[in-house]
Amino acid sequence: MRWRGDRQSSNVEERGRSVGKIASGGGIGIFLIAIIVFFISGGDLSTVTDTLGGGITPATYETENVASKEYTEEKEFASVVFAHLEDYWNEEFEKRGQSYQNPTLVLFTDSVDSACGQASSQVGPFYCPADQNVYLDLSFASELANNYGATGDYAMAYVIAHEVGHHVQNQLGITDQLNKLRNQVSETEYNRYSVRLELQADYLAGCFSKYLAEQTYQGQPILEAGDIDEAITAANAIGDDTLQKEAQGYAVPDSFTHGTSQQRISWFKRGYKYGDLEHGDTFNEKNLDLATADHENTRQLAGIFLHAFFQRAVSIIINFTSLNS
Numbered sequence: 125m126r127w128r129g130d131r132q133s134s135n136v137e138e139r140g141r142s143v144g145k146i147a148s149g150g151g152i153g154i155f156l157i158a159i160i161v162f163f164i165s166g167g168d169l170s171t172v173t174d175t176l177g178g179g180i181t182p183a184t185y186e187t188e189n190v191a192s193k194e195y196t197e198e199k200e201f202a203s204v205v206f207a208h209l210e211d212y213w214n215e216e217f218e219k220r221g222q223s224y225q226n227p228t229l230v231l232f233t234d235s236v237d238s239a240c241g242q243a244s245s246q247v248g249p250f251y252c253p254a255d256q257n258v259y260l261d262l263s264f265a266s267e268l269a270n271n272y273g274a275t276g277d278y279a280m281a282y283v284i285a286h287e288v289g290h291h292v293q294n295q296l297g298i299t300d301q302l303n304k305l306r307n308q309v310s311e312t313e314y315n316r317y318s319v320r321l322e323l324q325a326d327y328l329a330g331c332f333s334k335y336l337a338e339q340t341y342q343g344q345p346i347l348e349a350g351d352i353d354e355a356i357t358a359a360n361a362i363g364d365d366t367l368q369k370e371a372q373g374y375a376v377p378d379s380f381t382h383g384t385s386q387q388r389i390s391w392f393k394r395g396y397k398y399g400d401l402e403h404g405d406t407f408n409e410k411n412l413d414l415a416t417a418d419h420e421n422t423r424q425l426a427g428i429f430l431h432a433f434f435q436r437a438v439s440i441i442i443n444f445t446s447l448n449s
């Protein structure tokens with residue numbers, strides 16, 4: 125991605141930065157900790173926060189000098205991506221006569237206090253609807269690269285765009301509707317809604333990528349060859365089935381909260397293809413795999429997502445109920 129020198133968002137906040145720490149813990153251990161935290165918190169972390177990187181160990185920087193340079197670069201990159209996301213979503217909401225409130229990107233090290241509770245880097249990047257902040261430990265970038273082969277700057281851009289996608293869902297009232305459902309359905313059932321929420325965030329990250337592919341900076345296209353593939357590699361790496369197989373050797377579909385690798389890739393690509401809100405209705409999509417590549421579901425265009433946009437999501441629960449039957 126072409127980003128050096130481009131505008132950085134002013135809605136970026138740094139908290140509790142420290143350097144030179146020693147890494148501890150590892151894959152499966154961290155995964156178990158994440159699960160324990162999940163249950164202790166009454167399951168809240170799965171939606172209030174976004175356990176995008178459930179099985180990922182936070183990286184640390186080896187020396188202060190390296191840290192400074194690497195950290196500064198990653199911070200600047202994230203701030204530029206965040207600025208593009210502001211431009212894009214403000215524009216999209218304006219087109220529809222809605223106003224958009226910019227989220228804040230909170231960069232933290234190790235752990236952070238949010239309005240959704242305290243979280244450690246181990247849960248991965250997340251969005252907290254209560255304070256409208258995206259929380260990100262920048263060391264997640266090297267974890268994606270080192271543990272999951274998701275290299276390249278655009279892998280991280282996808283992650284940030286996914287989290288901002290959750291903010292968009294919050295602005296549209298979708299998050300609220302889903303939280304209300306929480307006490308009304310079984311955990312297994314709730315997980316199915318969670319998957320749809322997550323895949324929609326992937327779709328929105330794809331929409332943003334299409335927008336970015338059409339932008340230039342200093343006369344050159346912002347996206348470079350390989351950027352979209354970097355996002356797809358990252359989406360593949362953090363699918364529930366892939367993470368679970370790596371952590372415990374097998375996958376338990378009923379426990380999925382984010383979707384399989386294939387689903388995450390499919391919805392990201394779909395967003396990248398259409399770049400509109402109308403094709404992102406994961407809640408009414410019967411086949412989340414989108415296996416037959418390009419079926420459009422035009423009948424469903426008046427479904428949950430459009431309702432959300434134009435009517436602030438009043439009828440979402442009705443759609444959920446029909447999904448269950």
Ligand SMILES: [Zn+2]
Pocket residue numbers: 174175176286287290322325
């Ligand atoms: Zn998410």
